[in-house]
Amino acid sequence: MALQISATNPEHPTLLLDLPWHLPLEQWPDKHLVPLPRGISRHVVRYARAGDEIIAVKELAERPAVREYEMLRTLDRLAIPAVDPLAVVTGRVDADQEPLQPVLITRHLQGSQPYRSMFETTMRPDTVHRLMDALAVLLVRLHLVGFAWGDCSLSNTLFRRDAGAYAAYLVDAETAETHQRLSDGQRAYDIELAQVNISGEMLDLEASGALHPSLDPIAFGTDIGRRYEELWSELTRVSVYPAGKHHYIERRIRRLNDLGFDVAEMQIGHEANGDTVTFVPKVVDAGHHQRQLLRLTGLDTEENQARRLLRDLECWMATQDDYAPGDPATRSRTHADPAGAQGARPEVLAHRWVREVFRPTVRAVPEEHRRGLDPAELYHELLEHHWYLSQRSQHDVALDAAVADYVRTVTHQPDTRA
Secondary structure, three states: OOOEEEEOOOOHHHHHOOOOOOOOHHHOOHHHEOOOOOOOOOOOEEEEEEOOEEEEEEEOOHHHHHHHHHHHHHHHHOOOOEOOEEEEEEOOEOOOOOEOOOEEEEEOOOOOEEHHHHOOOOOOHHHHHHHHHHHHHHHHHHHHOOEEOOOOOOOOEEEEEEOOEEEEEEOOOOOOEEOOOOOHHHHHHHHHHHHHHHHHHHHHHHHOOOOOOOOOHHHHHHHHHHHHHHHHHHHHOOEEEEOOOHHHHHHHHHHHHHOOEEEEEEEEEEOOOOOEEEEEEEEEEEOHHHHHHHHHHOOOOOHHHHHHHHHHHHHHHOOOOOOOOOOOOOOOOOOOOOOOOOOOOHHHHHHHHHHHHHHHHHHOOOHHHOOOOOHHHHHHHHHHHHHHHHHHHOOOOOHHHHHHHHHHHOOOOOOOOO
16 A cells, blocks of 8 residues: 555645655654653654654554544644644555554644643642642533544643633544533543542552652542533533622623633523523633734734733723723724824724834843743733832832843743744
């Protein structure tokens, strides 16, 4: 059988042809490989270069490789955080024409880390809790769209920094299933698997001395169920309010927005006696602040980064002559923009903020001092440093002075880029 490369991006097949497909993955020469930290996997996984990109290559049988490829494409269409599927390579044979296992190829998630590499130094308990919060959010997002993971674990997740918190990305979809809607039993099964897997991974970290002594591996692993249920309940529960108290519904929607979710559809009905109103959020989409920032500025960030940048954008708008209080995503304006744009639409002010504040601030940090942080995360750190200096000085420190102090004094950590 001839070598076949099935890919979503027409650029990748030609780049992939230069890789040594006639060799088992374990025998690939170092010149093709990239020494990045890998999580635990039941399959052989290697990072390699394809042109200017870094890819993850995993050997497995053809049927599960194609199935996982399609599952990851489904997650991409649903805008769920997961690694990008690039190709499936079949028809591999060695020099003696003996068949080799097919491979699944995904794009390496820049700036991400597997959990084991994050525990190379003992992490503080509150940091570990933030990892669990990110994993719970990912699991809820999967279940909301009818996606049963089937093997939720820290090993099957990558984490990226997200404005002081973390964003979790699904890596392994080999055992996943998609449904129109998940039953309570299917959701409970996923949670039970997650609890068992995470407790086992925590026990392994404890045995290696990498787990903080205050953390109980079993209790901590089972706690993912509580985190999940609290978020699931908040997103899906039915609310009954007194008739006429419409602001209660508005408050519920704002609370969902604060959690980073949008209500895409809702059902509101009066009871027969007319005394109460029932509110049911029918479809809940994550990424509320991401979409808001992207629409206003064109910046594509993680959710917590977007929330922080929107807050800074709102503060900057308040200093402008044509500012009108309210949500920058929905506010209408009647004054002329000082830069010359009639009407001073929110998008005009937002793009001015990107041009006059965000980009110059990020560029003021030399490349060698950025520690591999993406621009949004770097800007978040600069805002944090600015706040810290202002608190210490008991007066507002100029942002450019805070940036200069950041470059001089912040401890330089290892580069997290691929």
